[in-house]
Amino acid sequence: MQVCCGKSVFGGIAIGKICVFSKKEKQIKRIKIENPEKEIERYADATQKASEQLAGLYEKALKEVGEANAAIFEIHQMMLEDEDYTDSVKNIITSQKVNAEYAIGVTADNFANMFSAMEDDYMRARAADVKDISERLLSILEGNGMDMLEADEPVIILADDLAPSETVQMDKDNILSFVTVHGSVNSHTAILARTMSIPALVSTRLELSEELNGRNAIVDGFEGILYLDPDEAIMQKMQQRKSEEDEKKKLLLDLKGKEDVTLDGHKLMLYANIGNAKDLALVLKNDANGIGLFRSEFIYLESKDYPTENEQFQIYKSVAETMAGKRVIIRTLDIGADKKVDYFSLEPEENPALGYRAIRICLTQTDIFKTQLRAILRASVYGNIAIMYPMITSVGEVRQIKQIMEEVKKELDEQQIAYGEVMQGIMVETPAAVMVSDELAREVDFFSIGTNDLTQYTLAIDRQNPKLDAFYDAHHPAVLKMIRMVVENAHKAGIWAGICGELGADTELTQEFLDMGVDELSVSPGRVLPIRKIVRETDLAKYREKKNNILQRGVTSC
Ligand code: PEP
Ligand code: MG
Numbered sequence: 283m284q285v286c287c288g289k290s291v292f293g294g295i296a297i298g299k300i301c302v303f304s305k306k307e308k309q310i311k312r313i314k315i316e317n318p319e320k321e322i323e324r325y326a327d328a329t330q331k332a333s334e335q336l337a338g339l340y341e342k343a344l345k346e347v348g349e350a351n352a353a354i355f356e357i358h359q360m361m362l363e364d365e366d367y368t369d370s371v372k373n374i375i376t377s378q379k380v381n382a383e384y385a386i387g388v389t390a391d392n393f394a395n396m397f398s399a400m401e402d403d404y405m406r407a408r409a410a411d412v413k414d415i416s417e418r419l420l421s422i423l424e425g426n427g428m429d430m431l432e433a434d435e436p437v438i439i440l441a442d443d444l445a446p447s448e449t450v451q452m453d454k455d456n457i458l459s460f461v462t463v464h465g466s467v468n469s470h471t472a473i474l475a476r477t478m479s480i481p482a483l484v485s486t487r488l489e490l491s492e493e494l495n496g497r498n499a500i501v502d503g504f505e506g507i508l509y510l511d512p513d514e515a516i517m518q519k520m521q522q523r524k525s526e527e528d529e530k531k532k533l534l535l536d537l538k539g540k541e542d543v544t545l546d547g548h549k550l551m552l553y554a555n556i557g558n559a560k561d562l563a564l565v566l567k568n569d570a571n572g573i574g575l576f577r578s579e580f581i582y583l584e585s586k587d588y589p590t591e592n593e594q595f596q597i598y599k600s601v602a603e604t605m606a607g608k609r610v611i612i613r614t615l616d617i618g619a620d621k622k623v624d625y626f627s628l629e630p631e632e633n634p635a636l637g638y639r640a641i642r643i644c645l646t647q648t649d650i651f652k653t654q655l656r657a658i659l660r661a662s663v664y665g666n667i668a669i670m671y672p673m674i675t676s677v678g679e680v681r682q683i684k685q686i687m688e689e690v691k692k693e694l695d696e697q698q699i700a701y702g703e704v705m706q707g708i709m710v711e712t713p714a715a716v717m718v719s720d721e722l723a724r725e726v727d728f729f730s731i732g733t734n735d736l737t738q739y740t741l742a743i744d745r746q747n748p749k750l751d752a753f754y755d756a757h758h759p760a761v762l763k764m765i766r767m768v769v770e771n772a773h774k775a776g777i778w779a780g781i782c783g784e785l786g787a788d789t790e791l792t793q794e795f796l797d798m799g800v801d802e803l804s805v806s807p808g809r810v811l812p813i814r815k816i817v818r819e820t821d822l823a824k825y826r827e828k829k830n831n832i833l834q835r836g837v838t839s840c
Pocket of ligand 1: 575
């Protein structure tokens, strides 16, 4: 097996046979001519023909890769007519009394060298475009077509370099991947590969030769690796990765834009968890219907000092705007325990998980809490924002929070600063909150169950201690019973209850959560679509019937 590294242009795995795309070396002869005008006419005719071909390619690309990517062929048309380029060709023909082919070859080299020497990455990548239009002109003058790929089954293309026109002219059904020895990640060929979602590598360290034709290979577009003659172990690993990716792609295609509803009409709010605004791209890509947990403490963790009201406001505003009216639940500061922030100068503690953390800090350092509440309230004008409070253990805490919230609103009113309506909820992540959830439900607008901490506190297992992993039973009946109890108490008080801890993403429990009446699941973005799939395939009435039968059989056999 041979391993060759390159630069990844598009992720994905391709497994198949190699086809080496070699271009016939064009031998450009310098021929003395008598009649420069006639030669310039030949050049003008070739330019005209090239322009017509490019117009055809534009139409083809428009259909296959969209307007933005097809634009390269319009740019090629413009380059053909570029005055500097045309003047150079004509000048060489007349001053040196040489053939058009030679004049084009020299001009192409000069312009490509000039672009290659430029600072700007984008301009450097244009060297390939000049060569591409010049090749086209030469092929027309020589009466040959452009080099075409000859393959009758899907193959991995290995090439020294590929021009955009070569890429777009290839039959997509026969291409598994592009791998080039040269080329930049900014080239249009790279852009086209990305748009066509074809795994591709450029600048690959590889000795290109005809004898590679037909050999087995794997392109790992995630890691930027080409495996030649892969061994059994790599083949198995990559096949597994590929089927996972294929499954994900299928899910994406099938499930994007679909409702989160069971076959018998039970709806679920399927949201995503984020740590900062950068995660939003994944939220949109995976089609979550809202943000169920924005861990705002990451703003504090990423800062060198307390983030100001304005800094926080800008972040919350941009998240709310990006989510465009979909609900964004911002959890207030949850530092302490494993999330340490130097500038808070928190004293070391014997039992940090049971210590001075989260809402306990906010209720004792109210200036920090009020700054965050002001920022969130101000941002609520720009979208659908809700707030939730972590580590709640009592009704008294919630009343204190509501009191502080009223003070903040009053201050904003006095300063004539606008804010919107925000729902207020709490995280249910302590056994105490579970046990008084009937009372808490009368105080707030929603519950979100934090199963990570709830499991830690219920099972008395430090979630940070890897030695206890074997004892950590995520499906422990105590935790599952607590979830059911919280949901029931929420519904009795007419509010909704969701889960934002990791257990919410456990697809083995999705149907069980639906059975419990869980209204919302907030999970990492990549888990949204697998859960949507299960929800949409579930008939809740049938699931309940099956479960009852099993329970009854268990009772009779006892
Ligand atoms: C939880 O405890 O389940 C939770 C979602 O919060 P975190 O993991 O941030 O403590
Ligand atoms: Mg927690």
